[in-house]
Amino acid sequence: MNAFVQDLLSGIATGCTFALVATGFVVIYRVSRVVNFAQGIFAVLAGMAAESFLARGIPHPMGEILGVLAGALAGGGVGLAAVGRRNTPPLASLIITLGIATGAYALLILIWGDQPVSYAGIAGTTHAGPIRIQNQFLLVIGVTALTFAALAAFFGRTYLGKALTACSSNPHAARLVGIDVRAMSLIAFVLGGALGGLAGVLLTPIQPVSFDSDVDLAINGFAAAVFGGIVSPGLSLVGALVLGIAEAIVAGYFIPSFQTGVALILLLALMVWQATRRRATEQEGT
Amino acid sequence: MSELPAEPPPLWQRLLSRQALGGWVLAATAVVSLLAPLGLDDAQLTIYVFIGLYTMVVAGLSLLMGFAGQVSLGQAAFFTIGAYTAAILTRDAGMPSLLALAISTTATAGIAALVGLPLLRLRGHYLAFATLAFQLIVLSAISQVPQLTGGDTGLTAIPTLSLGPIALHGQFRTFIFAYVVWVLAAGVLVMNRNLVRSRPGRGLRALATSEVGALAAGVPVTRYKVQVFALSAGYAGLAGGVYAFFVGYIAPETFPVLLSVQFLIMAAVGGLGSVWGSVLGTAGVYLLIQVLDTVGTAPGLPASAPAIFSYAVYGLVLVAIMLYLPQGVLPAIQARLVGRRAVSAVEAERSTRAS
Numbered sequence: 274m275n276a277f278v279q280d281l282l283s284g285i286a287t288g289c290t291f292a293l294v295a296t297g298f299v300v301i302y303r304v305s306r307v308v309n310f311a312q313g314i315f316a317v318l319a320g321m322a323a324e325s326f327l328a329r330g331i332p333h334p335m336g337e338i339l340g341v342l343a344g345a346l347a348g349g350g351v352g353l354a355a356v357g358r359r360n361t362p363p364l365a366s367l368i369i370t371l372g373i374a375t376g377a378y379a380l381l382i383l384i385w386g387d388q389p390v391s392y393a394g395i396a397g398t399t400h401a402g403p404i405r406i407q408n409q410f411l412l413v414i415g416v417t418a419l420t421f422a423a424l425a426a427f428f429g430r431t432y433l434g435k436a437l438t439a440c441s442s443n444p445h446a447a448r449l450v451g452i453d454v455r456a457m458s459l460i461a462f463v464l465g466g467a468l469g470g471l472a473g474v475l476l477t478p479i480q481p482v483s484f485d486s487d488v489d490l491a492i493n494g495f496a497a498a499v500f501g502g503i504v505s506p507g508l509s510l511v512g513a514l515v516l517g518i519a520e521a522i523v524a525g526y527f528i529p530s531f532q533t534g535v536a537l538i539l540l541l542a543l544m545v546w547q548a549t550r551r552r553a554t555e556q557e558g559t
Numbered sequence: 560m561s562e563l564p565a566e567p568p569p570l571w572q573r574l575l576s577r578q579a580l581g582g583w584v585l586a587a588t589a590v591v592s593l594l595a596p597l598g599l600d601d602a603q604l605t606i607y608v609f610i611g612l613y614t615m616v617v618a619g620l621s622l623l624m625g626f627a628g629q630v631s632l633g634q635a636a637f638f639t640i641g642a643y644t645a646a647i648l649t650r651d652a653g654m655p656s657l658l659a660l661a662i663s664t665t666a667t668a669g670i671a672a673l674v675g676l677p678l679l680r681l682r683g684h685y686l687a688f689a690t691l692a693f694q695l696i697v698l699s700a701i702s703q704v705p706q707l708t709g710g711d712t713g714l715t716a717i718p719t720l721s722l723g724p725i726a727l728h729g730q731f732r733t734f735i736f737a738y739v740v741w742v743l744a745a746g747v748l749v750m751n752r753n754l755v756r757s758r759p760g761r762g763l764r765a766l767a768t769s770e771v772g773a774l775a776a777g778v779p780v781t782r783y784k785v786q787v788f789a790l791s792a793g794y795a796g797l798a799g800g801v802y803a804f805f806v807g808y809i810a811p812e813t814f815p816v817l818l819s820v821q822f823l824i825m826a827a828v829g830g831l832g833s834v835w836g837s838v839l840g841t842a843g844v845y846l847l848i849q850v851l852d853t854v855g856t857a858p859g860l861p862a863s864a865p866a867i868f869s870y871a872v873y874g875l876v877l878v879a880i881m882l883y884l885p886q887g888v889l890p891a892i893q894a895r896l897v898g899r900r901a902v903s904a905v906e907a908e909r910s911t912r913a914s
Contacts, residue, residue: 308684354878364630365881367684368827371632372881375820376874379867387863488816492695495688534699537692541678544689548680 275403280525281518286410286479288517289417290316293472294494295501295509296424297348297465302503303441304454304461305356307366311347311374312494313487315469318377319344320477321385324392333395341470347377348466352459359455374487381484389486394478413475417510420471424506437461441504489533493520496540502547585835589745596737604733606849608805610842611740615747615798617825618837619791622751625832626760627787628767629679630687633694635818637792640697641667641799642809643708646717649804656720660800667796668789675788679781682770694819698811713810720804727804736805743801744838747794751834754790763787817873821848824873827880830887839889847872 294312301309323340331339351373355366394409428434439447440457448454472490473482480486493516500512516536523535596604620634644663648654654662678689701708708714719727720739727735754760766773766780774780803809821844829840851872855865884891 302684308688354882358882361882363683365885367630367687368823369878369881371820371823372874372877374874375817375877376871379869379871379874382863382867382870387866488695492692499685534696537696537699540692541689541696544681544685545677548682548685 276525278404279406280521282404282406282410284518284521285514286413286517287476287521288497288514289413290472290476290490291493291497291517292417292510292513293420293468293475294490295497295513296421296506297468297472298495298498299501299503299506299509300437300468301352301461301465302498304437305352305366305458306363307355307370308495308503309351309355309462309465310367310370310491311351311377311487312465312469313489313491314374314377314381315344315347315466316473316476316490317381317482317484317487318347318473319470320473320482321381321390323474324390324477325385327392337474340474341467344470344473345463345467348469349459349463351466352462355462356455356458378484385484387484389481389483391477391481394475407479409478413479416471416475420468421506421510428506433460492533492540493536496536496543499540499544499547588835588838592741596734596741599737601733604737606845607737608733608740610845611737611744612798612802612805613822613825613845614744614838614841616795616822617829617841618744618747618751618834619794620822621826621829621831621833621837621840622754623787623791624826625830626755626767627763627784629784629788630683631690631788631791632687632819632823633690633692633697634791634795634822635814635816636690636694636697637667637671637795638799638802638818639694639701639811639814640670641796642803642814643701643714643799644796645800646714646803646809647707649718650714650716655723656718656804657722660720660797660804663800664793664797667799668793671792672785672789675785675792679784679788691816691819694816698814701811709810711811713808713813714803715808717803717807717809719807720801736801740801743797747797748834748838751837755834759783759786820873820877824877824880827877828888830890833887833890836887836889840887843888844876847876 294316297312297315298309301307301312319340321340322343323337326336326339327333351370354373355361355369361369395412397408398405399408399411426434428438436447436452437457437460439450439452440454444454447457472494476482476490494513497509497513497516500515501508516539519539520535596607599607616634616638620631623629623631641663644666645656645659648659648662649656652659674693678686678693681689702711705711719732720736721727762773762778762783765776765778766783770780825840825844826837827840828844829836829838848869851868852865855868880887886894
């Protein structure tokens with residue numbers, strides 16, 4: 274029973290990192306209508322950058338913060354390439370983000386090599402009765418909860434957040450009231466990069482990342498995002514937690530190597546189910 | 560005064576006109592590519608065979624993406640299925656290789672039709688992710704059933720291509736393979752060209768622009784999409800089968816996700832929806848990869864240099880083509896020569912969006 278609760282908690286922690294990646298997808302997709310294939314790269318980059326900063330003697334929260342900033346910077350760069358030119362069609366933007374994701378491998382291998390990278394998070398475990406939880410798991414869950422609260426405040430209470438939402442619900446109307454849709458798209462990419470980066474710096478101490486860890490993260494994050502139709506951060510969080518827990522249980526009690534397979538099959542079934550419920554006219558142009 | 564219909568210009572004038580240039584280039588390419596194997600050594604012939612095989616896959620992908628407007632980022636999955644089916648049928652079931660090739664091609668197309676029925680309900684980015692997910696599932700499934708597929712170690716000693724008692728062995732093996740692949744690739748390209756100019760071809764172009772519009776105009780949208788998906792998968796399956804016979808060894812790591820990206824780059828460079836561009840794109844990108852491999856393995860460079868080079872170039876080429884030459888290289892050249900603007904599927908989408 275205790276083992277089960279511990280599996281459950283580690284599943285929730287992994288699910289939280291999926292949720293952060295998923296919100297990155299959501300934030301970018303809502304405004305720019307681009308599914309960003311480089312989303313996993315932000316996490317990998319931030320994790321590896323944080324490791325380098327920490328190894329150079331930069332103290333703990335700073336190294337991670339710099340890692341997240343690196344993710345945000347990368348997000349801005351991807352945004353510039355993908356939607357920086359006027360009227361880049363979504364199909365081209367998609368292929369551009371895929372190209373950047375591939376090209377980024379070269380950079381990651383060049384700087385950090387092709388071996389997995391990790392660093393120590395916060396040490397120790399917390400005892401709650403008979404259950405022992407790694408503190409890093411608690412940190413992941415806490416930071417994710419704070420991030421989602423901050424995002425809710427940002428989108429609901431600030432002008433910038435409301436402008437981003439306006440662009441996602443009707444870009445033409447947003448332009449009419451004087452919102453620069455392209456600038457908003459770039460801001461969304463920066464925000465998406467930061468969210469991906471946050472997932473990376475939280476995940477690296479639990480699970481070493483190598484340059485191609487982005488595929489797993491992106492697939493799981495996207496599956497969670499699809500749960501909310503790639504537009505709802507809240508539903509993505511639910512999807513991510515379900516996914517994280519399901520995978521922890523599959524890995525712990527059934528076939529360990531089939532973890533990603535479960536995510537993928539869920540993802541496909543979910544997408545097809547959603548597509549059958551939407552009318553064809555609503556999907557035109559997405 | 561009655562208007563007489565204009566006399567068609569004499570034949571020699573038509574043969575020398577700018578419009579006929581394409582025909583001449585095509586004929587020259589056919590002759591050169593037919594004669595080329597005579598002057599190549601075995602290592603170069605191997606590259607020639609690979610270019611031919613990849614051309615078949617890329618031609619299918621280009622048709623699917625450029626004409627039908629459906630994105631596939633998992634085309635290597637069908638290449639994989641074709642290779643494994645052909646290998647298992649000949650190696651373990653003892654089937655003659657040509658029969659195995661026919662069955663594996665049909666089976667790949669059939670699997671694509673089955674998978675396509677639900678998946679092609681998805682559009683755009685969703686479909687792109689779904690096809691990528693499909694490839695990951697195929698690779699993971701292959702690792703799960705080692706008694707059939709050899710698991711992660713793969714299948715070795717796959718029989719070569721044979722016709723009755725005559726098997727392709729010995730000195731001229733690669734040479735004959737080069738011609739077999741040439742014939743198959745030419746067949747695929749001619750089939751594509753005819754399809755593109757047919758009534759279903761026009762229907763496909765219509766549904767790429769607007770599915771609702773095409774449906775209203777009487778195009779059987781779902782059926783056409785599934786059929787073209789199955790056809791492009793069939794090309795990839797055929798190429799995969801020949802690949803297995805030619806190389807004689809396959810494993811999951813032979814078909815990474817990167818292979819799908821590579822096919823996409825080749826199709827994009829040649830021009831999505833350009834039939835003859837698939838040859839140019841495939842040959843250009845494949846030769847570039849060969850050059851990079853040679854440079855990357857030069858003495859004094861770290862062991863990771865080839866990987867760094869190829870990732871960097873894949874990324875740069877893909878981004879640069881999409882930003883600056885979205886219609887692809889060959890259509891851009893054609894447009895320059897004929898003095899007409901090339902309109903790609905991507906550009907057409909851009910113009911409908913801008914309006």
